[in-house]
Amino acid sequence: NAGVTQTPKFRILKIGQSMTLQCTQDMNHNYMYWYRQDPGMGLKLIYYSVGAGITDKGEVPNGYNVSRSTTEDFPLRLELAAPSQTSVYFCATLGGYSTDTQYFGPGTRLTVL
Amino acid sequence: GENVGLHLPTLSVQEGDNSIINCAYSNSASDYFIWYKQESGKGPQFIIDIRSNMDKRQGQRVTVLLNKTVKHLSLQIAATQPGDSAVYFCAESQYGGATNKLIFGTGTLLAVQP
Numbered sequence: 001n002a003g004v005t006q007t008p009k010f011r012i013l014k015i016g017q018s019m020t021l022q023c024t025q026d027m028n029h030n031y032m033y034w035y036r037q038d039p040g041m042g043l044k045l046i047y048y049s050v051g052a053g054i055t056d057k058g059e060v061p062n063g064y065n066v067s068r069s070t071t072e073d074f075p076l077r078l079e080l081a082a083p084s085q086t087s088v089y090f091c092a093t094l095g096g097y098s099t100d101t102q103y104f105g106p107g108t109r110l111t112v113l
Numbered sequence: 114g115e116n117v118g119l120h121l122p123t124l125s126v127q128e129g130d131n132s133i134i135n136c137a138y139s140n141s142a143s144d145y146f147i148w149y150k151q152e153s154g155k156g157p158q159f160i161i162d163i164r165s166n167m168d169k170r171q172g173q174r175v176t177v178l179l180n181k182t183v184k185h186l187s188l189q190i191a192a193t194q195p196g197d198s199a200v201y202f203c204a205e206s207q208y209g210g211a212t213n214k215l216i217f218g219t220g221t222l223l224a225v226q227p
Binding site: 031033035040041042043044045048058059090092094103104105106107 | 121149155156157158159202206214215216217218219220
């Protein structure tokens with residue numbers, strides 16, 4: 001049981017490049033979330049999903065896209081990278097009301113130059 | 114609303130003392146609350162959660178208190194240890210509702226002095 005995995009761990013992009021941040025979970029959780037965290041700040045919700053085939057915007061969705069074709073995977077797509085997207089990105093799942101069902105991935109540190 | 118300020122509130126305590134970290138949540142419709150701990154360079158780690166039908170829940174060395182009247186949440190850590198030094202975030206959600214957004218508060222930096 002790996003929990004939530006994210007790839008890559010680090011990435012440097014040039015302005016205008018695109019990339020996909022991968023997030024996979026093996027806990028069969030319905031709810032998945034993408035957050036960004038800027039230095040010294042809290043987490044801002046980018047997109048979330050309440051189940052396969054269902055996604056919705058969070059607080060800061062501009063410049064990002066998501067898809068949820070399976071329960072396990074929730075990739076985050078950056079189409080035209082901008083310096084303002086330099087941040088640490090966290091994927092999270094929410095399974096239920098219990099002490100062992102809330103998980104965050106280890107994060108992806110993205111720098112756009 | 115937007116975050117303001119570029120630094121987190123800080124709570125400094127002596128090792129062995131009890132710590133109380135506070136959080137004001139924004140949505141009256143929120144019925145599920147979680148506390149997370151984030152160590153430097155790592156992702157947030159679940160500590161404890163509580164639903165709105167309770168006003169107190171205890172874990173190992175931690176207690177969460179919920180006051181729905183004033184939309185206030187607190188995390189109490191007993192006998193604080195150096196390993197408790199981290200940033201603590203509260204999060205709110207409408208569990209099982211039409212939207213299940215998990216919205217985080219600004220965070221509090223807990224600094225434990227040996």
